[in-house]
Amino acid sequence: MEANTARSKRARAAAGAGVTLASAAILLAALGASSGGAVSSNSAERALIGEARAGALTVELAPAVGEVTLTRGISPGRPIVVIDAGHGGRDPGATGVSGETSEKQLTLALARELRDRLAQRGRVRVALTREDDRYLTLDQRAAIVRRLGASLYLSLHIDSAPNPLARGATVYSLSDVASDAEAERVAAKENRAGGAVSSEPAGSVRGMLADLALREQMNASASLAERLVRKSVGRFLLRPEPHRFADFRVLRRAEVPAVLFEAGYISNTEDEALLLRADTRSAIAAALAQAIEADVASRIIR
Numbered sequence: 001m002e003a004n005t006a007r008s009k010r011a012r013a014a015a016g017a018g019v020t021l022a023s024a025a026i027l028l029a030a031l032g033a034s035s036g037g038a039v040s041s042n043s044a045e046r047a048l049i050g051e052a053r054a055g056a057l058t059v060e061l062a063p064a065v066g067e068v069t070l071t072r073g074i075s076p077g078r079p080i081v082v083i084d085a086g087h088g089g090r091d092p093g094a095t096g097v098s099g100e101t102s103e104k105q106l107t108l109a110l111a112r113e114l115r116d117r118l119a120q121r122g123r124v125r126v127a128l129t130r131e132d133d134r135y136l137t138l139d140q141r142a143a144i145v146r147r148l149g150a151s152l153y154l155s156l157h158i159d160s161a162p163n164p165l166a167r168g169a170t171v172y173s174l175s176d177v178a179s180d181a182e183a184e185r186v187a188a189k190e191n192r193a194g195g196a197v198s199s200e201p202a203g204s205v206r207g208m209l210a211d212l213a214l215r216e217q218m219n220a221s222a223s224l225a226e227r228l229v230r231k232s233v234g235r236f237l238l239r240p241e242p243h244r245f246a247d248f249r250v251l252r253r254a255e256v257p258a259v260l261f262e263a264g265y266i267s268n269t270e271d272e273a274l275l276l277r278a279d280t281r282s283a284i285a286a287a288l289a290q291a292i293e294a295d296v297a298s299r300i301i302r
Ligand SMILES: [Zn+2]
Pocket: 086, 087, 093, 094, 103, 156, 157, 158, 190
């Protein structure tokens, strides 16, 4: 009985936490605090379209964004995951040490492989923010996540550094303060992709609710990042202390558990060569896919 009571207390506590966040989300929606604005009211319609159609779902977004295709799950209503190939179009991202590779090409190749792997297993439905070489602002990427009502967002990047010996992958989750100077530099670089930043006035009800939701988002994102690291160990090269924190605008605006994954250094000869290989990308995609599925499943069960 003792154990049962303790268990039910824990269950109530867990449910309580869920209700708090859900209420905050509803209140935020009611207040129109979702910065998606015009797009946020479409979630019911989206769900209906999603259940009604067999096969891939195409969701129309703002003209600048175009259409996003959603893969099919093994059953209707599977959680949606948004995979973001960093950079694109007139923003090539970092350039490889060979001078022939750009970050935008490698992020797209990796995003496609991860999408295909997840789609094949069908445990989640997947949308890419871009499927070709096009430019999207950070806010447009985050808007896709919100508009789809996604459960998770993963932004893929390839790092570069003045030190040609810097190697290995890093997983970043959102925080107000960067974990180290390097994390701060990476965030500043990735945030340069443009777009105005809006925030709620401090002290307002809407601001406090947004802050509550943001703390929950940060905690969930940190646990996703830890899971990603655990799944990656031994499969490809990670930097020392691979989970780091910084204020990435695209993660903040996504409003769901979100991480930014830097797959290695394009400024390092060996990393660049490895990332150009399909087997390396496949190993990375396998680890990311497992972490994503486990993370989404853990949040559903809870
Ligand atoms: Zn990048």
